[in-house]
Amino acid sequence: MPPRKLVTGALLAAGSLVGSVLLRRRAARKRERVDLYADDGSMHSFGEGTAEAERLLPIAHELLAL
């Protein structure tokens, strides 16, 4: 395979990888979640769909509607 085609292919593959990582990060940020930080420094994160988030997120929605 000519080196030029090889470089083009590598660049396309790298671009696709970077693009998919950015899209995944953006999608993750848009998911609703609740993060609880404890006194001992530990943190628990509950994404939408979990029982914990389903209990806490409605209260948050209520407050954001004020």
Next chain:
Amino acid sequence: MLGAMDAAQAIGDLKEISPQVRDVVVIAPDGATAGSSLADEPAAARLADGAKRLLEAAEELRPGVAQLEAATTGGSVFVVRDGERLIAATTTPEPTVGLVFYDLKTCLRSIEEQPEPGRDPAPAKDKAEDAAA
């Protein structure tokens, strides 16, 4: 009990330095609203009540919660506890989480640092020792 002007000043400073913050409420140890950015008192009371409910529900799920963020597509709700006092805020979507927590804690502590009427402020030496600790 906090002086209303003290809390109002601290909340004003917070709103000035943190444009991500929409509404803020400070809740005194007795559960009363000590200050708020909301001019509408019933709305401030609802924000305070909701923040307490949020923290109580979180506490039932994971005891020992010191602070929390509930992130939604429409914005986030932050609640920070410092001793018996609470501060709660709503923000724009996708806020800078660490910065908001820091600003809320700074706001709450600046209210606490106000000397009580008739009481001398803490000597500078003690403050320096606290800072070093």
